Amino acid sequence: MAFPLSRRTLLRSLPLLGLGGRALAFGEGARFVPGVAQHGGRWDGRLSGLRRLAWELQRRTSVEVVPEARALVLTNPRLFDHPFLYFGGDGEFPPLSAPEVEALRRYLTFGGFVLADANDGSGGRGFDASFRRELARVLPGSGLEPVPSTHVLFKTFFLLDSAPGRVFLHPQLQMVNLGNRAAVVYSQNDLAGAWERDESGAYAYEVSPGGEPQRELAVRVGINICMYALCLDYKDDAVHLPLILKKRR
Numbered sequence: 192m193a194f195p196l197s198r199r200t201l202l203r204s205l206p207l208l209g210l211g212g213r214a215l216a217f218g219e220g221a222r223f224v225p226g227v228a229q230h231g232g233r234w235d236g237r238l239s240g241l242r243r244l245a246w247e248l249q250r251r252t253s254v255e256v257v258p259e260a261r262a263l264v265l266t267n268p269r270l271f272d273h274p275f276l277y278f279g280g281d282g283e284f285p286p287l288s289a290p291e292v293e294a295l296r297r298y299l300t301f302g303g304f305v306l307a308d309a310n311d312g313s314g315g316r317g318f319d320a321s322f323r324r325e326l327a328r329v330l331p332g333s334g335l336e337p338v339p340s341t342h343v344l345f346k347t348f349f350l351l352d353s354a355p356g357r358v359f360l361h362p363q364l365q366m367v368n369l370g371n372r373a374a375v376v377y378s379q380n381d382l383a384g385a386w387e388r389d390e391s392g393a394y395a396y397e398v399s400p401g402g403e404p405q406r407e408l409a410v411r412v413g414i415n416i417c418m419y420a421l422c423l424d425y426k427d428d429a430v431h432l433p434l435i436l437k438k439r440r
Contacts, residue, residue: 226273232284240386347418357384385409
């Protein structure tokens, strides 16, 4: 009997097919490590936040993690080792090179997932304008659309009805669907800014307008997004519901 491949297994098998980088067998390769996309702008302002999210993911779920954020140029074959890629930034960034555009297209087409995050909370300018421009190059004809409140993304682990970040300027997440999956999810509310820590371990930024309850919601949104990236829409059939309820208790 043939068994379907998980997204993680599929991505890590691509190198064997000549489609990506070196495959890993066991050990660290079996654990979740957030990948962070390097680009020509300010891409590295939320690395501590990604590490914190990985820690929270392990603490609150059964997912095994490596609590770090691994920076990757988009043409690095190791990109295919990561089912989750964070693409964030503060302000405009220059166009991606043609090889970077092609590498990101292949990553998404072969099952990869991108969380895009406007660290500047921008709309129509700054990071937002640059990201939309590059997304149109990577996935021409596949525009962003609102994530409906009924989407599985809002129930992969926590039951949610909104997606605030450090700010809550834009009420809806947006996504790009490839087939029946959301390959790109985009927040303009600086999700990782709510997770970011400074060198002393304290939260680096205040969250507005909802204070600490809003920060907790942003953490839960991040965990749901990670669970979606790893498991797609498993929650729709409720197979894992007993395990999820046990972990919540």
